[in-house]
Amino acid sequence: MMKEHMRVTAHDVAEAAGVSRSAVSRAFTEGASIAPEKRQRILSIASMLGYQPNRIARGLSGRRTGLVALVFGRVSSPYEAWLLDHLSQAIRARGKWPLLLSAFPEGELDGALAHALSYQVDGAIVAAGSVSRTLAERCAALGAPIVMVGRILDGVAVDAVCCDNALGMRQLVELLVSEGRHRIAWIGGKAEAFSNVERQAGLLEALSGWGLEPWARRVADYSVEGGMLQALALLTADERPDAILCGNDAMALGAISAARRLGLGVPEEIAIAGFDDIPAAAWEPYLLTTVCNPVAETAAQALRLLEQRIDDGARPHEVVRLTPRLVRRRSA
Amino acid sequence: MMKEHMRVTAHDVAEAAGVSRSAVSRAFTEGASIAPEKRQRILSIASMLGYQPNRIARGLSGRRTGLVALVFGRVSSPYEAWLLDHLSQAIRARGKWPLLLSAFPEGELDGALAHALSYQVDGAIVAAGSVSRTLAERCAALGAPIVMVGRILDGVAVDAVCCDNALGMRQLVELLVSEGRHRIAWIGGKAEAFSNVERQAGLLEALSGWGLEPWARRVADYSVEGGMLQALALLTADERPDAILCGNDAMALGAISAARRLGLGVPEEIAIAGFDDIPAAAWEPYLLTTVCNPVAETAAQALRLLEQRIDDGARPHEVVRLTPRLVRRRSA
DNA sequence: TCCCGTATTGAACACGTGTGCAATATAGGC
DNA sequence: GCCTATATTGCACACGTGTTCAATACGGGA
Structure with a gap:
């Protein structure tokens, strides 16, 4: 050549x-x-x-390649795309390059991350909700600098940054209850997903603080379509809830569509709220009431943690909890 | 350490x-x-x-690193996120890894791509609409395997895959005109963007085939917000159009919101159509009539071209034109 | 048993860079 | 002008692998 x-x-x-x-x-x-x-x-x-x-040769000789692995499950969903954008921007701003790992079956993830380490990445930011505990422990043991985003593994020594899901749910529940909604249904995501676990737990705790229980509980897959299907089921049942809380915004958008399809007024007859505050939540037909997952700050903190870890592999591990902010729009 | x-x-x-x-x-x-x-x-x-x-050492000795650079302007917009997802999946499926380049000011792009080449990537897939002709020529001269997606530069010897924008617009115009719409307004994107140039040219040509001209022409930035603002202006003018064609789906979604805000029935009083068929176009409140930009096939073809180019740097350059498909929903 | 062709093997070099160490140039103080 | 501390410089080695080439082992036919 x-x-x-x-x-x-x-x-x-x-x-x-x-x-x-x-x-x-x-x-x-x-x-x-x-x-x-x-x-x-x-x-x-x-x-x-x-x-x-030649950065390759430089990485061989020195110990730094300037590569940061970004481990994602999928990139296409709105929240992930949004987060990815901020992370890659933050990484570029620090003079490094993002190496993207995504779009493989969950089970393959462990092998993929190990594989990526063979590229001598300086570190990795893991945003896949479904990294196995085993893998996380192996990485921690291996001493590879890793920061987990949106997930906290108890007992595993790993830096992490994650928004306070329970607090977010508490704010939402408080808003709904204070407006007189007592029949609050819940559409959650996959049971293994950490964000879903925390949000659901936060919901239950907040409700019980008011002496309430979820009116109904259903499970979807964090997608618009899934949210719509489950909301249809909820809203056509004999005893209709007067509010639907969704595990993320995408499902909430689907729920709004479901309500419209049934001719139900939002929020008059049914209040709907989500979580994350993705861009689409602010679109006119939805005006979704939700909780803002501070993506920009998440990215910044993740990178800060990663760089500190790279500089000093022995420093104590740190978990950053970011405060979500209630965003009141029209849907609740 | x-x-x-x-x-x-x-x-x-x-x-x-x-x-x-x-x-x-x-x-x-x-x-x-x-x-x-x-x-x-x-x-x-x-x-x-x-x-x-160690892939780094392997890349230094052999001539292959297994890295493929993905050059994007921004990742957060729906179409880009969607395309990125498919591309990264296709790259992974071929046993390679995507190196993501994104989120820098347009001007910096040239330097960034040159910088990325120092990672000895085996090739690059460029999806940024705004790569300068100079850069493309430099890459071509450098012999670095490159495939451009969604952009064709006349006279520059580069492989490319791009959907037939003109054909897509022709289908849309035909649909609108055959339903009796003659006052068709156009909301385009930035004048430099290749997709916008082709789509606008296709629109003008198709209209003139029916002896028509655009009822009005406005420019936005391919965003939902921008589309809404321009549509508001169009729909509050003295002489209202009876259809709005938008350069991409995001702007069309904004246009639908604008029509709703003004209490205009879609499509009864105003027909609205977009381009790309992003996932949100199928969401219930919109049901946007649009043209499907075949993302999966785009990704597959781009990777095929790249691998062929890597294997044989001397083969004649190829431009693949994919056929868009009209998607009739409710908005037109 | 000997010879030759073939399948394996190991030593040595190349890839392009960072960096420790000794050598050299330079400047400053007397 | 001479000596010493310091700023620069170049040599040589290291990084972890792929790959060529000569050497070796092996197996079969005469």
Whole structure:
């Protein structure tokens, strides 16, 4: 191939500049011992030749590749896409590159992450709700810098950042109850998903604080379609709830559609609320009342934790709990 | 750090198995010359030790890293997220890994792609609508395997896959006109965006085929919010259009919201159509009539072109035009 | 038993860079 | 002008792998 023939290496630059190859390397290394004017000359000649240090080789020699693995289950759902956007932006802002791991069957995840470590990533940010405990422990044991987002594993020594799901649910329940809603139904997500576990627990606790119990409980898959189907079932039952709380916004959007399809007024006849505050929640036909999952701050904190962990692998593990904010719109 | 201390290399495996390091390398190389039973023994010892070839080192020595750069402008918008999902899935299915480049100011893109090439990616799939012609030419000249998605640059020798935007617009116009709509307004995107250029040109051509001209032309930014604002302006003007064609689905969703806000019936008083068929287009409150941009096939074709280009850098360049499919829902 | 062709093997080199160490240049103080 | 502390520099090695090439083992036919 032509490619390798045209590739310009540090050696070429050194020759052109009449210096040693080490000098070229040092010119590109922040804080290395080299005369300022010589560095300038080398840099200018390098850019003239179109030279750029080969990060692969650099990663082999030094111990840093500048790669950060982003472990996602799926990217297409609104919340994940949103989070991914912020994370990749944050990573780029720190001069690193995101290596994306996504879209594989859940079971394959463990193997995939191990595989990714063979790329010598400096660290990984895991946003997949379904990483196995075993994998997390293995990583922790391996000493690989890892930050979990939206998930906390008790007893596993891992940094994590996660919004206070229980607090969010408490705010929602308080809002609904204070408006006189007492027949509150719940549409949750998959039982294994951590966010769902915490949100459901928060819901139950908050309700019992008012001496209430869920009017009904149903399970969907965090999708719009799933939310709609379960809401249809709830709203056509003999005893209708007067409010539906959903485990995430997507299902809540589906629930609103279900109510409309049945000719029920939202929020007059049925109040509906979600969780996350994805962009679509603010769209005119929905105006969903929800709880804002602070994505930007989540990304920032995750990256901060990761960098601190990379710098000092022995520091005590930290769990950051972000405060969600109630967003009142029309649906409740 | 502990990490490097614990790292197990081919050398360790060779020692444990009582063979040369070359043998270990060959055991992990498909089709290399090695006795079958020896390979099995090495592989089993390797997995026992938790060894895995270091892809970074492998990329340095061989010429393949197994990395494919995905160049995106932004990831958060629905269509991009959707495409990204399919692309990353397709890449993973081929045993490679996606390296994500996104979320930088447009101008920085050229530098970013050049930077990414320093990771020795085997190739890149560029989905950013706004890659400069200069950059594309530079890549082509550099011989780096590149496939452009959703964009075609005349005169630049690059593989590309792109849906037939003009055909899509023709189908939409035909549908609208055949239903008696003659006052068709257009909300386009940024003038530089390739998809917008083609779609707008297709619209004008199709309209003129019926002896028509756009009732009005406005520009937004491919966002829901932008679409709503421009639609509000259109629908409150003295002479109202009887149909609004939008450059993409997101703007069309905004337009539907605008019509609702003004109490106009969709499609009775105003027909609205978009382009792409993002998931949200099928949501109940919208039921947007649109044209389906075949994302899965786009991803598959892009990867096919990339792999062929990697295998043979000299083959003639290919441009794949995918056929969009009209999706009739309620809004038109 | 000997010879030759073939399947395996191991040693050595290449890939492009960072970095420790000793050597050198430079400047400053006397 | 000389000596010493310091700033630069270049050499050589390390990083972990793929791959070429000569050497070796093996097996079969004469």
